Amino acid sequence: xxxxxxxxxxxxxxxxVMSEKVGVEYNVDGGNFTRAGYASxxxxxxxxxxxxxxxxxxxxxxxxxxxxxxxxxxxxxxxIYADIDTERVRIVLRDEGPGIPDIEQAMExxxxxxxSQVREMGFGAGMGLPNMKKNADVMNISSEVGKGTTVEIxxxxxxxxxx
Amino acid sequence: xxxxxxxxxxxxxxxxxxxxxxxxxxGKCPEKPDKMKVxxxxxxxxxxxxxxxxxxDHAIEVAFASDLMSxxxxxKNDNVLLITGLANVQTIRxxxxxxxxxxxFARNKKASPEMIGLARExxxxxxxxxxxxxxxxxxxxxxxxxxxx
Numbered sequence: 001x002x003x004x005x006x007x008x009x010x011x012x013x014x015x016x017v018m019s020e021k022v023g024v025e026y027n028v029d030g031g032n033f034t035r036a037g038y039a040s041x042x043x044x045x046x047x048x049x050x051x052x053x054x055x056x057x058x059x060x061x062x063x064x065x066x067x068x069x070x071x072x073x074x075x076x077x078x079x080i081y082a083d084i085d086t087e088r089v090r091i092v093l094r095d096e097g098p099g100i101p102d103i104e105q106a107m108e109x110x111x112x113x114x115x116s117q118v119r120e121m122g123f124g125a126g127m128g129l130p131n132m133k134k135n136a137d138v139m140n141i142s143s144e145v146g147k148g149t150t151v152e153i154x155x156x157x158x159x160x161x162x163x
Numbered sequence: 164x165x166x167x168x169x170x171x172x173x174x175x176x177x178x179x180x181x182x183x184x185x186x187x188x189x190g191k192c193p194e195k196p197d198k199m200k201v202x203x204x205x206x207x208x209x210x211x212x213x214x215x216x217x218x219x220d221h222a223i224e225v226a227f228a229s230d231l232m233s234x235x236x237x238x239k240n241d242n243v244l245l246i247t248g249l250a251n252v253q254t255i256r257x258x259x260x261x262x263x264x265x266x267x268f269a270r271n272k273k274a275s276p277e278m279i280g281l282a283r284e285x286x287x288x289x290x291x292x293x294x295x296x297x298x299x300x301x302x303x304x305x306x307x308x309x310x311x312x
Contacts, residue, residue, distance in 0.1 A: 034277075037256030044260070058262055062236050065260040069253075122232030122249045122257070131237055 022046060023083040028071045030097065033121055036072040039080040040065040043091070050084065052157065060089050060155050063135040066128040067093040067151055073118040074098065075148065088137075088156045099145040107133065107141075198222040199308055201265060201288050204244070207306050208292045208299060210267060214279045215288025223265060226308045228300050232257040240311050246299050248272055255281045264288065269296045 024046065026039035044061040052060075064080065071078035075097030082091050100106045107129050114124025129151075133139050136153035143149040202219040205212055212219065228246040229235055235245060235257050244265045245258055250272035258266055264287050268274060271293045274282070282289050292299055304310070 034252060036253060037259070040260060041256070054262070058260070061260045065256065066236060121251060121253050122230060122235075123253070125231055125233040127233040127237065131233070134237075 021083060021085045022050070023081070025079055025081045028068055028075075028078040028080060028095070030072060030074075030076040030078070030095070033072055033117075036069055037065055040068050043080075043082050046082070046084070047089065052084075052089070056089075056155055056157060059135040060091070060153075063132040063139075063153050063155075064091050064093070066132045067091070067153070069123050070128050070151075071095045071097075073114055073123060078148075087158070088154050090152065090154045092150065092152045094148065094150045096148040099147055100141070100143040100149055101145050103141050103143060197307075198224060199303075199306060201290075203306070204265075204267065204303065204308075205290055207302050208267065208290070208294060210290040210292035213274050213289045213291055214282050215265075215286070218264065218286070218288040221265065221288065223308055225311050226300070226303055227311050228296050230296075235261055235263070238311065243311065244303075244308065246296055246303070248296055250274060250278065252278055252281060254278070255285070255287070258282075258287060259285045266290070267292055267299060269294055269299045 024043070026042065028039060029035060040061050043064055044057060047057045047060060068080060071093060075095035078093065078095030078097070080091065080093050082089065084090075105111055108126070109130045110126040112124050112126035118124040129141075132151065132153060137156050138154040140152040141149065199222065200219065201212070201221045201223065204210065204223060223244045224242050225240055226244040226246055227235065227238060230247055230249040232249070232253060238261055241262055243261070243263050244267065245263050246267045246269055247254060248268070248270040250268050254266065255278050258264070259281075266287065267290045269292050271291070273291060274289050279289065294302070
């Protein structure tokens with residue numbers, strides 16, 4: 001597993017009104033670009049209902065959407081699971097697909113194995129995973145060639161008390 | 164003062180005219196023109212608003228032009244106008260995730276009924292314009308719409 005953590009300064013807002021944990025899961029079809037973005041859109045609606053800060057919502061859904069497009073573009077099928085509590089939103093994108101042979105290489109901006117169909121849709125520029133990392137506070141990737149990939153991202157709602 | 168009535172070629176060919184238009188004491192910093200509204204965009208571009216008429220008075224501050232949605236998803240700004248020649252459902256989805264509420268489809272690209280439905284769900288305004296992306300950007304820049312960078 002490869003773990004990326006971004007600095008926790010200037011990230012957070014204290015605007016948050018939530019009292020209970022929320023968990024949702026969506027199926028994602030590989031190759032179905034018509035439906036790509038549906039899960040991210042639903043997660044955005046939930047975060048808005050929970051009055052999460054708009055900046056954090058944007059970062060969350062942009063990262064989730066990048067991951068959702070990756071599943072549609074590269075995998076056979078997948079799931080997107082979101083759980084939200086009073087501290088953070090955690091998204092787990094799990095797919096059954098070819099997997100990533102070299103995660104470090106896949107994280108390089110500009111590296112892409114996307115098909116021409118994916119590029120025609122406006123993606124496949126090798127910016128998806130790097131942009132997920134930029135938007136998330138924590139990002140973990142694990143992948144097994146021939147089986148699939150799991151990406152976990154976490155965004156915190158509030159600055160962790162400095163010690 | 165505002166010199167938007169001068170065309171871009173007029174300014175480029177004779178920059179002194181811009182200075183001549185300024186009144187004494189105005190210095191070198193002309194006033195910024197009023198923020199453009201969606202309805203003004205439509206006039207400048209001879210564009211058609213295909214959905215979101217109720218947002219005709221929505222003010223536009225900055226614009227970004229791209230056919231690459233991956234680039235659009237890296238923008239941090241709010242209230243961005245997107246100019247693109249890429250007309251598919253993922254253009255609308257990308258705008259949804261990026262909090263973009265106004266899209267101009269240039270090069271005579273058309274929004275499909277599915278795209279319009281999704282845009283309505285997300286309270287967006289879509290415009291169709293027959294000009295190239297280059298000309299669209301030039302006209303809007305001349306009219307005072309600012310770039311992001």
